[in-house]
Amino acid sequence: MNQLHRSVAPTCLLLLGFLAHGLMSHPAAQGQDGFQPMFTDAELSGWVRTNTPEETWRFEDGVLYCTGKPIGEIRTAKMYQNFVMELEWRHLVPRGNAGIFVWADDITARGVPFHRGIEVQVLENAYGNTKSHTTHGDIFPIHGATMTPINGRGGSRAFPTENLSKPSPQWNHYRIECRDGEVSLAVNGTVVTRGKDCVPRKGYICLESEGGVVEYRNVRIKELPGGDVPADQVAIADRGYQSLYTGLNLDGWEASDASQWKVKDWVLGFEATGGTTGTLTTTRSFDDASFVIDVRLKETDSNVVIQPGGNLQIDLADPAYAIHLEKPSRWNRIEVVTKDGKRVLNLNGQPVAASGADGAVSGKLVLTASGPVDFANLYVAE
CATH class of the missing domain: 2.60.120.560 (Exo-inulinase; domain 1)
Structure with a gap:
């Protein structure tokens, strides 16, 4: 019996070692594909509350909750140029409105509660579809930004080629790829919306509070290589405004x-x-x-x-x-x-x-x- 214990003990220790290593290395394993989480704590480290207070946003149990009030934004503390951003979102109330901005300025534009940048729409299905917008992942430049839409309708807004978003309270998956002034959006696994010739093409990422009660989870980002960007194509950098x-x-x-x-x-x-x-x-x-x-x-x-x-x-x-x-x-x-x-x-x-x-x-x-x-x-x- 003692001999059996002596032979089993090292094996058990070895297995425990592998398990411990696996548990400890799990975050690194997630990072092996190049993605990093964008929300990690209740303080929203790595983010700036541009014009919304603490009451508007809450990160708990891996989910970012937005009350929708007041209308405004939070932004990353860091600028991004080329990247892939993945996230899941859902509206908790029908007709909810929100958005994700890329390549945005440090603060909001004149006379509006939103940054200049390129917006990826996060709109609940009950809001309805018209000739001017859809609820399935439109992309458009806003408040001084510019973009050439692919699958446009005569303006600067890019429309999705398929209607794939799910209604409240179901979760939707977005994959946003931004590279050298081009942006694409995959909704629930299929690329549906694209734009090119974006200005700015380097800037901050924002999440928008716009009346809709919305949740986000598994928000992560992978930076891609990028070269120099002309100064006139870079968003306004952080000036320290609160x-x-x-x-x-x-x-x-x-x-x-x-x-x-x-x-x-x-x-x-x-x-x-x-x-x-x-x-x-x-x-x-x-x-x-x-x-x-x-x-x-x-x-x-x-x-x-x-x-x-x-x-x-x-x-x-x-x-x-x-x-x-x-x-x-x-x-x-x-x-x-x-x-x-x-x-x-x-x-x-x-x-x-x-x-x-x-x-x-x-x-x-x-x-x-x-x-x-x-x-x-x-x-x-x-």
């Missing part, structure tokens, strides 16, 4: 009269009329900060004064600024870029000489509105 507005409430702000301010998802509205003025101030101060602020003056007598700390005061009624404004009801973007203690002001992409731009650049951000006004895309970078 959102100042949650889209859910006025956390982080103090209002002179909270009843005048309305949280309208990704839009923050000042709705007082008759020349009434209201003020919104950040609860914290900023040092040497840069800001992005989108403003929509809804009537001809609406106005906004922005005080980003220090002596700088941006009064949009001032002719120096007003000449660069869009017509009422259209969005404007104000950028205050601080570097080495000096500020540069851009209004709708045009540089504007501003008095008070030099000197102290610390303090709270103060927004003063009169007449109906909307704000969006409120960002700060320190």
